[in-house]
Amino acid sequence: MRVSESSVKRWCDRGLIPTIKTVGGHRRISMDSLTRFLHETQRTLTAPEKLGISDPPSLAAPVKVNVGESHDLVESFTNALLAADESTCRQIIHQAFKRNDSFIEVAASVVCASMKLIGERWQNGQSDVLQERYGCEICFRLVNELAQYIPLPGPEAPLAIGCAPPDDQYQLPTHLVELVLREAGWNARSLGNNLPLESLLDVVTRYQPRLVWVSISVIEDRASFVQTFNDFALRLPKGVFLVAGGRAMDDDLRPQLRYSAHCDNFYQLAGLASAMLSQQGE
Known part of the structure; x- marks a missing residue:
């Protein structure tokens, strides 16, 4: 993937690539986990033959989400959260981040706006507390994924x-x-x-x-x-x-x-x- 071993370990530690602990305490990445990570991050393997496969793993093409209009984006993200569709949420939030190249836009215009809308629907009886809480959990995981793209502060940072x-x-x-x-x-x-x-x-x-x-x-x-x-x-x-x-x-x-x-x-x-x-x- 043209990244260092430490980067892969960090992704595993953060849960971006789900792993399985072996009896000896080592981490094993399943082919399904690798496939999903490559697909969601649009990465490719440089030498798939080393894993014993002739072609890079692939998944069916994801559903395309229109991130053009802010209102439509919030509505799509909110509906995906309520449906516990983490894959669609991930696609939306990553596309929004790439489009704006700014975490604050994602935090304010997507996450907060959607959670506010979910809260309003809960008050109106259109959603329940389980959907709201699980939506928070999904957002927390996705936000952690985006955190790796935010530069770490230098030693002079307050x-x-x-x-x-x-x-x-x-x-x-x-x-x-x-x-x-x-x-x-x-x-x-x-x-x-x-x-x-x-x-x-x-x-x-x-x-x-x-x-x-x-x-x-x-x-x-x-x-x-x-x-x-x-x-x-x-x-x-x-x-x-x-x-x-x-x-x-x-x-x-x-x-x-x-x-x-x-x-x-x-x-x-x-x-x-x-x-x-x-x-x-x-």
Whole structure:
């Protein structure tokens, strides 16, 4: 495939190429897994005869998905998520990424737009919680696949750390924040979801990031959350820039919280991150 052995190992570790563990602890790639990976990534084998086959493996041609119009793209991706059609979702999201050459476009215009639409359909009784949760899982896997195309930050990149707070079971939004910031040039690290803000404060105090984010999708007890969040904000080290966002940040909640900036979407976040980098270089 004209790639290094370490690249193949990394793809296996990330689950891009499913493997089977042998008795001796080695990883074995089945022909079906290899075939599917080659097909979905449009790669070819340089020497298929070394695998004992005369012709490169192939699959039936995939269903062509029109990624021309943004609305049609979101509708197609949403329907594929609801149907748990991961293969079609993968095709759509990879095509969208190649067309825009930008992860933020995929995050904002495809993933977030589709998950919002699924949430609306769930509220209207047109989908169920299982479809919504499994749709999140599919998106998480596909986003991880695209992560390999986002350049890793250099040693001079400023550090950003964040999470989703306690009782927030959604890991996808904070993971998207990490990758959007990484594409913007930051050394961003998400600590996952359902993390006590006290634990986040410990990490921030230890590593002194320039930017900290809290992705808020769900709040169980609003009064308790406001008190905990504001206490966290007041105890942050001097100079740390706190960004808050997420679907739970409505017009009623925003004025009650202390933060440096609030972002309604990933375009705002990317713009803020780029502006902060520009100021750093001045």
